[in-house]
Amino acid sequence: MESEIFVNQLIDWYRHQKRDLPWRHSKDPYKIWLSEIILQQTRVAQGMPYYLRFVEKYPSVEDLANASEAEVLRLWQGLGYYSRARNLHACAKTVASDYEGKFPSTFEELLKLKGIGRYTAAAIASIAFDQPNAVVDGNVYRVLSRVFGISDDIADSKTLRIFEKKANQLIQGQKPGEFNQAIMDFGAIQCTPRSPSCAICPMTAYCYAFNQGKQDALPVKSKKVKVRNRYFYYFVYEHADRVLMRERGPKDIWQGLFDFEMIESSNPKEQEEVFSAISARDSFTVVDYSEEVKHVLTHQRIFTRFLRVQVNDLGNFEALAESRNLRPYQLEEVQELPKPILIQNYLKQEFF
């Protein structure tokens, strides 16, 4: 397709079809940035309530910078990819302390900040500062690959530059923020991954994929994700109205979030044996043994059981916490801790 025709059709489509989204009512770089981080790998419908809560609780980047990381993670709870929240907080602190609370206005400077990669730097630079930096996200891969018949494998990291080059040519002479949001809205609403709305698309006369019948074949993406199984056996130790929890560390899922003491092995049968052996100890009273709960992540299927254990003696309880790097929390404090959805669901079912 001719580039000029594509851009004209795209902008015309956008001016009629653009979505009314809260972060589009403002050019405040803080709000643009916040919305972009929240929407990474996240649907608008899922991210929307989080955006509204964050803006309400932290109206400015300084407010966010002054919060604790645990508080930010708690507000992020349920959105997933929690490194986004940790980087969000770190970035806010940097902007508050090193940039006088003002986000830098260029692609290169934005790129230096935590959690801001090439996509997000281009989005902020273009939308908040009118810089001509084209974004490349999943929508852009899809739209450009279909319209222009680009068949490079988008799973290959070299391919990003190919699409960036094309998008940066197309954005020339356009309003950068408008162009970027137009192509993403077009991908999200019109040129969707499955069953794109070609019947009502203004591009079909020129679209490579439509004319070749290759909508389903583009974009080309080779890699398939490998999923592994894990087996978690949780011990929920309680005494009076306190429960033992611990913060999860780096190099595994849910860093910075809280869960319980646990044993894990790739062999579920062996786990069952250890689990029942420990549960037989006489200073404990097993209150509940949960059904198997399956929790699915992008690269993992986690099969879990929860053993709810009352520790009869306060001394034992505190010694247990000491020896296992656990901490006792009142149930009200537990509510305030950031937790994976798996743990949140269990607590809700069992305690709240």
Added chain:
DNA sequence: AAACCGTGGTC
């Protein structure tokens, strides 16, 4: 540079 990091929706 391939692998990893969550959760929810869809077909």
Added chain:
DNA sequence: TGACCAAGGTT
């Protein structure tokens, strides 16, 4: 049901 995907970034 399982597979794919959703405004990516980091290691």
